[in-house]
Amino acid sequence: MSSNPAAFRRRNPLTGEWVLVSPHRNNRPWSGATEEPSKVxxxxxxxxxxxxxxxxxxxDxxxxxxxxxxxxxxxxxxxTEHEIEPVDASDLFQEQSAVGEARVICFSPEHNKTLPQLTEQELLSVVNTWQREYSELSEIYNCVQIFENKGEVMGCSQPHPHxxxxxxxxLATEVEKEELSQKxxxxxxxxxxxxxxVAAETKDASRTVCENDHWLVVVPFWAKWPFETLLVSKDGIADFIALNQAQKLALASILKELTTRYDNVFNTSFPYSMGWHNAPSTLEDKSxxxxxxxxxxxxxxSATIKKHMVGYEMLxxxxxxxxxxxxxxxLREVSSTHYLEN
Structure with missing residues (x-):
């Protein structure tokens, strides 16, 4: 809670976008987990x-x-693998083919286990799959987007973990923004x-959620979603191909901790959209x-009160x-043991 009556803006250096922060609007920004634990x-x-x-x-x-x-x-x-015949290009009407392919990754054969409920060894299998699929697809395509939509509110039509x-x-629009800004x-x-x-956030620590030898999780300085986090390599690697065994084991561990902390905030299966940003595969220099x-x-x-990006956020x-x-x-102060295990 902030007693400062002033609103302020913060800039996202990865995209150049700004977010308006209004802490004075909420005298009670944290109400605790007031609902019964969700045990669907x-x-x-x-x-x-x-x-x-x-x-x-x-x-069939x-x-x-x-x-x-x-x-x-x-x-x-x-x-699709098919190309279109684009309209004649002009400043007002531009069009291009979107050739590519899409795959689904089932994280587990068990219908009722989300990421925080998997063992670290099972999560390592997910990480290995991400690496294998990225390695294969990046040989063909410049932009490989690995992501997960969790929960009905995020448009997920199947509860099976995937x-x-x-x-x-x-280059997808968000990746292109990050490419230009980082370069x-x-x-x-x-x-x-x-x-x-990473160096600055590690020194400051006020936005750190958790970390290990190879990965850092923070609520970024420029976060726009209430409990948005950034999971970033502390070793400066550019893509999944570069991950070694120690980094993959550490990633499995921190994925379990972060997603468990999410679920424990409101004792519910915490919905989110998450996705990885790798360096575009055709870059000669990925420094x-x-x-x-x-x-x-x-x-x-709470488990039922959501942030909607409407009105001012859209306009x-x-x-x-x-x-x-x-x-x-x-996030830092909730338990790292899943609430369903207590």
């Missing part, structure tokens, strides 16, 4: 789930009886923006890039009441 019980296997082992999917296909992670081409992919990969030649920073400072940011993931959760004050710029420092403190 799903079965380990669901006969109607198209992601469970052995079950039928679209297009079926899943194998997989026992770990399982990857398949998205049956309803947003990207993520996606969309790969294409064009400009490196040209000015002869160091990577996110490496310098300015650092591998990182963004977590964007919508929950604000002006992002706005928040809960300061990043307070959000980090809340």
């Amino acid at each position: 019980e799903l079965p380990a296997y669901e006969s109607n789930c198209p992601l469970c082992p052995g079950n039928a999917r679209a297009n 296909t079926s899943n194998p009886n997989y026992e770990s992670t399982f990857v398949f081409k998205n049956d309803f992919a947003a990207l 993520g996606q990969i969309w790969a294409h030649q064009h 400009a920073y490196f040209d000015d400072h002869s160091s990577a923006l996110l490496s310098d940011y 300015h890039w650092v591998l990182h993931a963004h977590f964007y959760p919508p929950l604000l004050r 002006g710029e992002s706005q928040r009441d809960l300061t990043p420092e307070l959000a980090a403190k809340i």
Whole structure:
């Protein structure tokens, strides 16, 4: 809680965007976990789930009886292998083909286990799958987007734990912003923006949620979502290909800790959209890039009170009441043991 009556803005150096922070609007930004713990019980296997082992999917296909992670081409992919005939280019009407492919990653054969409920060894299998899939797709495509939408509120149509990969030649808009910003920073400072940011946040510590030898999780200085976090490599690696075994083990560990802390804030399966940003694969020099993931959760004050980006956020710029420092403190102080295990 802040007694300072002044609003202020913070700039995201990765994208150049600003966020309006209004801590004075909320005299009670943190109300605690006032609701009963959410204990929705799903079965380990669901006969109607198209992601469970052995079950039928679209297009007359079926899943194998997989026992770990399982990857398949998205049956309803947003990207295709076909090119279009673009309209005649002009300043007002520009169009291009979006050639690529999309895949689905089932994190576990068990229908009722989200990331924080997996063991670190099971999470290591997820990390290994991310690395393998990225390595393969980055040989073909310039931009490989690994992401997860968790929870119905984030548009996830299947509760079975899974993520996606969309790969294409064009640079996605957010990746292009980060490429330009990180390159400009490196040209000015002869160091990577996110490496310098890790050093500064480690020294400050007010926005740190958790860390280990190879990874840091912070609520970023410029966060726009209430409990947004940035998971970033402390070793300055540029993409998944560069991950060694120690870094992968540490990543599995910190993924379990972060997602557990999320669930423990409101004793619920915490929804979010998360995604990895790797250096574009065709870059000859990746010195300015650092591998990182963004977590964007919508929950604000309880399991049912959400932040909506509407009105001013859509027409002006992002706005928040809960300061990043307070959000980090809340995440830092909740238990790292999942509430369903207590």
